[in-house]
Amino acid sequence: MTYNILTDTNFFRDLESGNAENIRTDYDSFIGLVVEQCENAVSKVELSILLTYTEVELMPYLGQQKYADKASEFLKQMQQMADELVKARGNTDSGLKWTGKVIDLVELVYAFNEVGCINDGEIKKQDLLNAVFKIFGMKPVDYFRKYVDIKGRYEYSSATFFLDDMSEKLKLRIKEDRRKSREREQNR
Numbered sequence: 001m002t003y004n005i006l007t008d009t010n011f012f013r014d015l016e017s018g019n020a021e022n023i024r025t026d027y028d029s030f031i032g033l034v035v036e037q038c039e040n041a042v043s044k045v046e047l048s049i050l051l052t053y054t055e056v057e058l059m060p061y062l063g064q065q066k067y068a069d070k071a072s073e074f075l076k077q078m079q080q081m082a083d084e085l086v087k088a089r090g091n092t093d094s095g096l097k098w099t100g101k102v103i104d105l106v107e108l109v110y111a112f113n114e115v116g117c118i119n120d121g122e123i124k125k126q127d128l129l130n131a132v133f134k135i136f137g138m139k140p141v142d143y144f145r146k147y148v149d150i151k152g153r154y155e156y157s158s159a160t161f162f163l164d165d166m167s168e169k170l171k172l173r174i175k176e177d178r179r180k181s182r183e184r185e186q187n188r
Contacts, residue, residue: 006033006054015061015068027067031074040140044082051079098136104162105132106146111163 006012011030014023034054041047055075061068098105109132112118113125129143153159 003050003053005037006030006050007057009033011067011071012057015058015065020065023065023067027071030071034074034078038078038082041082043137047082048079051075051082055079096136098138100162102138102141103146103149105136105138106141106143107150107160107162108132110147110150111160 009030010022010026014020014026034051037050038047041050055072058068058072058075062072063069106129109129110125112132113121113123113128115121118128126143130140133140150159153161158164
């Protein structure tokens with residue numbers, strides 16, 4: 001997570017410059033971004049660091065600008081709700097870590113979506129991608145960009161490198177296990 005994502009906003013630029021012309025609109029956008037970040041936080045610790053950092057950066061403006069005071073109070077309330085916010089999304093600390101390529105995970109999830117094997121196919125691709133990435137404690141990526149990369153591989157023998165490799169390895173495993181089973185049966 002980028003900890004300055006909330007401070008690198010028009011709202012903070014308004015506070016720094018003293019520009020009050022668009023501060024209400026920029027404040028509203030800032031609050032929306034805070035909520036979005038809280039919804040997408042991978043862990044309570046990550047969320048707490050983000051909110052604390054932003055709160056500290058707001059300190060010089062407190063008492064000088066009512067929107068700074070309001071933002072500070074909102075951040076404090078969100079900080080108190082951090083546990084509930086992370087739990088509401090479900091436990092993302094599965095202990096699982098994707099150690100393959102990100103493009104391979106995107107390929108796998110696109111395949112899940114195409115066969116409709118999750119929620120009877122009644123899930124938006126974006127929601128499925130976000131959920132799977134959260135299971136592995138990963139931050140969302142530009143999924144469509146990864147899919148464009150996958151489509152670009154079609155000039156090769158296949159665009160689905162990961163799925164093809166998985167399938168081949170599983171077939172070899174099954175073949176080897178069947179061979180071992182036959183050997184055990186013959187040795188009895």
